[in-house]
Amino acid sequence: MKTRYLALVFAATIAAPAKAQITYQQTVQLPTFHYFGVSTTVVVPTGGTASLGSIGGSTRTRFDRVGNRSLGTSSFSGSLSMSATVIDLAEMDREVLAEAARRRGADVDVVGRPVDAEPNAVNWLENQRAATYLRRGRTAEAAGQPEVARVFYRKVVKNGNAREKRIAKASLTRIDSAQVARHNEKVR
Template sequence: MGLLRLGAAGVVLGLASMPTFGQRASAVQLPTYSYFTVGTSVSVPDRGGAWLDGVDRAGSGVQSFGSARLLGGTRAFGTGRSAAGVGITATIHDFEALEAGLVDRRVRSTNAAPAGNDAWTARLDEARVSRAGRGVPSVAAINAELGLAEQAADQEAAGWLQRGRQAEEAGKPNVAKIYYGMAARRATGSQRREILARIAGLQPSPEAGQDAKTSETRR
């Protein structure tokens, strides 16, 4: 009787372990969601870029099924890696220069001779845009026009220079450098030399470096 009971128990145990031995290989994919933010400020003269921060992740795991003593058991392995980064690029657009370019292009297109077979219309348009019949302007008139243009440019440069001084007094040398650069594009003579000297004497703000290093990472 004792031998029969042991044999029955062995059969039941073998049947119970068979599903574990014959289990098919399977793969499980679990989606992961993560996000992070970076708060900082970047100052650039005209354009530039900077690398702010990044997050790298890696993980691995092992899971065992069944008993290692009976029929070897089953093991599952898994690994995962991910990387994310944040960068910033900035470009300052000179809208006044863009507007001047558009106006100049429009004037050139208006003054261009029209295409077509009407020779008389083409000659008439050429006569309208030419200086024939208007007389040659005097040297004084030309100097007066140049003086007005230079005066307008000096006034505009003075406005940008004033903004640069205010930014420099407020402890923002990077912003002041931008305003001084725009003023130097429009100034001439001694005023331009003064502005360039101010730009050369500016020291970078230590707060800008601290702000660039400040970042907040969340998972």
């Protein structure tokens, strides 16, 4: 009898906290995914990017009853773009060998090709950019903007051919000398 009484007390002790609990409703919204594509042919320059299309939309929902209001908003967007990079390993090898030969002062690289061979399209484009930067640097310098000119001349030193680099370095030296002279005049 005593064991039966203990078992009953034990069961009541365990069952007491397990009374009915109030549960609250919880809403979980999972993300949705939409896919789209574009079937087309595009021309993209090397190292460039082209937009192929985009899509977007939004929805707004309102629920209004006496004592119960809700508002829902949903929006989505997506875009598709294409990038192209052409890596010509043989051309990269030629450039590395030519640069090594230039640094040694040689007229030909280790394979026997002339160092100053015709530039490829990438070098041509870089030279065009350097020429533009040189022109912009001169314009800025003439307009009395030495800091702006200095930025353009530094780009030429980084990307230009040997002649343009010499011109840009001389221009940088001239700008620096002029600034030092102005500073010395202020100090006096």
